[in-house]
Amino acid sequence: xxxxxxxxxxxxxxxxxxxxxxxxxxxxxxxxxGDTKNRxxxxxxxxxxxxxxxxxxxxxxxxxxRGEQVLLCKxxxxxxxxxxxxxxxxxxxxxxxxxxxxxxxxxxxxxxIEIDGLFTLLNVVRVxxxxxxxxxxxxxxxxxxxxxxQEARLFTEDQIPWDDLAFKTVRETLERYFDxxxxxxxxxxxxxxx
Amino acid sequence: xxxxxxxxxxxxxxxxxxxxxxxxxxxxxxxxxGDTKNRxxxxxxxxxxxxxxxxxxxxxxxxxxRGEQVLLCKxxxxxxxxxxxxxxxxxxxxxxxxxxxxxxxxxxxxxxIEIDGLFTLLNVVRVxxxxxxxxxxxxxxxxxxxxxxQEARLFTEDQIPWDDLAFKTVRETLERYFDxxxxxxxxxxxxxxx
Numbered sequence: 001x002x003x004x005x006x007x008x009x010x011x012x013x014x015x016x017x018x019x020x021x022x023x024x025x026x027x028x029x030x031x032x033x034g035d036t037k038n039r040x041x042x043x044x045x046x047x048x049x050x051x052x053x054x055x056x057x058x059x060x061x062x063x064x065x066r067g068e069q070v071l072l073c074k075x076x077x078x079x080x081x082x083x084x085x086x087x088x089x090x091x092x093x094x095x096x097x098x099x100x101x102x103x104x105x106x107x108x109x110x111x112x113i114e115i116d117g118l119f120t121l122l123n124v125v126r127v128x129x130x131x132x133x134x135x136x137x138x139x140x141x142x143x144x145x146x147x148x149x150q151e152a153r154l155f156t157e158d159q160i161p162w163d164d165l166a167f168k169t170v171r172e173t174l175e176r177y178f179d180x181x182x183x184x185x186x187x188x189x190x191x192x193x194x
Numbered sequence: 195x196x197x198x199x200x201x202x203x204x205x206x207x208x209x210x211x212x213x214x215x216x217x218x219x220x221x222x223x224x225x226x227x228g229d230t231k232n233r234x235x236x237x238x239x240x241x242x243x244x245x246x247x248x249x250x251x252x253x254x255x256x257x258x259x260r261g262e263q264v265l266l267c268k269x270x271x272x273x274x275x276x277x278x279x280x281x282x283x284x285x286x287x288x289x290x291x292x293x294x295x296x297x298x299x300x301x302x303x304x305x306x307i308e309i310d311g312l313f314t315l316l317n318v319v320r321v322x323x324x325x326x327x328x329x330x331x332x333x334x335x336x337x338x339x340x341x342x343x344q345e346a347r348l349f350t351e352d353q354i355p356w357d358d359l360a361f362k363t364v365r366e367t368l369e370r371y372f373d374x375x376x377x378x379x380x381x382x383x384x385x386x387x388x
Contacts, residue, residue, distance in 0.1 A: 018217035020210045020243075025217070034341050037286065049214075052248050053285050055324060091247050092231065096317035096386050097324060107230075118315065118384055123290035130249060130291060147228050188382055190312055192290050 013051065013128065016040035021047045053128045056169075057100035058088025059136040060177050061113050067181060069154040070174065071138065073108050075166055076150045083166035086133060086173060087111070101134045109152040110144030113137060116186075120176055122169045123192045131169040131193075135177075135186060157181075168193045207245065207322065210234035215241045247322045250363075251294035252282025253330040254371050255307050261375060263348040264368065265332065267302050269360055270344040277360035280327060280367060281305070295328045303346040304338030307331060310380075314370055316363045317386045325363040325387075329371075329380060351375075362387045 016026055024044035031039055031048050040049040061071040072084045087108040091100040098115055105111050113136035122131040143152040155161075157178045165171045172193060180186045210220055218238035225233055225242050234243040255265040266278040281302040285294040292309055299305050307330035316325040337346040349355075351372045359365045366387060374380045 014215075016214045018212055018214050020212050020214055021208075023212035023217035023219070050284070051287055053287060054246050055249065090244070091324075093245055093247060093322045094319060096319050097315070098317070098384075121291070121312065121315075123292070125288060125290050128287045130285075190292075 016049050016051070019045060019047055020049065021045055051128075053130055055091040055097065055100075056088050056129055056131045057091045057097050057104060057134075058086050058132070059101050059105045059113060059115065059134045060086055060119060060173060061105060061109065061111050061136045061138045062177075063138045063141055063154055067135075067137075069156055070160075070177065071109055071111060071143070071152060071154055072160070073145060073149040074151040074153075075148065077148050080166035082150070083164050084161050084170075085166040086170050088131070088133070088170075091132075097132050098134060101132065101136070105136065107146050108149050110146060111152065112139045114139060118188055119186065120169075120173045121188075121190045122172060124169060125192065126194070131167075131173075133169075133173045210243050210245070213239060213241055214243065215239055245322075247324055249285040249291065249294075250282050250323055250325045251285045251291050251298060251328075252280050252326070253295050253299045253307060253309065253328045254280055254313060254367060255299060255303065255305050255330045255332045256371075257332040257335055257348055261329075261331075263350055264354075264371065265303055265305055265337070265346060265348055266354070267339060267343040268345040268347075269342065271342050274360035276344070277358050278355050278364075279360040280364050282325070282327070282364075285326075291326050292328060295326065295330070299330065301340050302343050304340060305346065306333045308333060312382055313380065314363070314367045315382075315384045316366060318363060319386065320388070325361075327363075327367045 019026055019042035022045045024042055026040040026042050028038045028040055063069045073087055075081055075083055087105040089104040105113055116135040119135045120133045145152040176189045213220055213236035216239045218236055220234040220236050222232045222234055257263045267281055269275050269277055281299040283298040299307055310329040313329045314327045339346040370383045
């Protein structure tokens with residue numbers, strides 16, 4: 001997840017102050033089109049500015065005959081500098097959720113993967129985000145992490161630094177992964193994260 | 195999907211011209227934080243403005259012993275005025291994908307539902323959107339559609355107005371629904387829509 005200050009700002013998203021079309025001040029009020037929510041509306045050109053949830057896309061890169069090891073990245077940027085995460089970041093325009101997950105895995109871990117399928121879909125309502133994690137088979141155990149990552153390493157379940165994970169959605173996804181690994185069948189899991 | 199002009203604007207999303215923080219002009223360039231994509235950056239206060247895909251959330255409301263009828267809404271707003279759609283709209287801050295799907299079904303169809311589970315996840319890369327449709331059991335066959343809908347009606351597969359559907363993702367979702375209904379087993383379907 002990229003850009004320290006930028007990422008923090010996007011998580012807490014301050015109110016819009018000016019119109020992106022003309023630069024005049026906005027005020028928050030109900031639009032005239034039947035909408036039932038207050039929106040930032042330009043006081044000069046009347047453009048309505050919407051604010052919507054963001055998607056975070058990533059992978060569970062696995063290695064070993066049964067997939068008993070997963071790749072984690074130690075964060076080199078805020079937020080959660082020094083904590084461990086699955087490779088993930090904000091979905092960009094011009095890509096699908098799957099392509100975004102693949103791209104983030106390249107950028108953060110420099111890992112070669114083949115994506116299997118969507119594994120978890122997690123709503124994080126409090127911060128206005130939806131997180132998507134795909135299971136992805138590593139085709140090499142050599143990694144070349146980018147500047148956002150201090151270290152990229154494989155972990156078995158009992159080696160995972162459970163107390164030093166960066167995000168609740170990473171913990172949830174890893175728990176589901178190892179549960180499913182034990183049961184011998186990988187499902188698709190949807191849940192809400194408080 | 196709400197707000198005629200507003201919806202069209204969000205689909206094609208014109209470039210950002212002014213900073214939402216201070217109102218000064220922005221220029222598109224690479225940020226200094228290692229980012230690899232051009233972003234709208236304020237020429238005065240240097241705030242970086244990101245643009246990301248939007249989520250559209252909706253339902254397949256079904257009725258009948260086997261779920262052989264589905265509820266469609268005839269659109270009373272642009273885009274695709276007069277065309278038929280499943281109830282769906284932009285996900286809002288403060289709600290989960292499932293809650294958003296439920297809300298849109300209330301707003302567009304005034305239908306009482308119980309949501310089963312996520313049925314399709316469709317990337318529409320060209321317009322920067324991800325569409326989510328949940329299967330939802332109707333608990334009544336009386337509807338009171340809102341101002342966005344001219345008419346809300348139940349259709350069996352052979353009654354569906356296939357040539358007058360509003361969106362490709364609606365067609366894809368309905369095709370998957372009736373395929374799964376015939377096979378006797380509802381899956382979860384992920385695909386990209388061109």
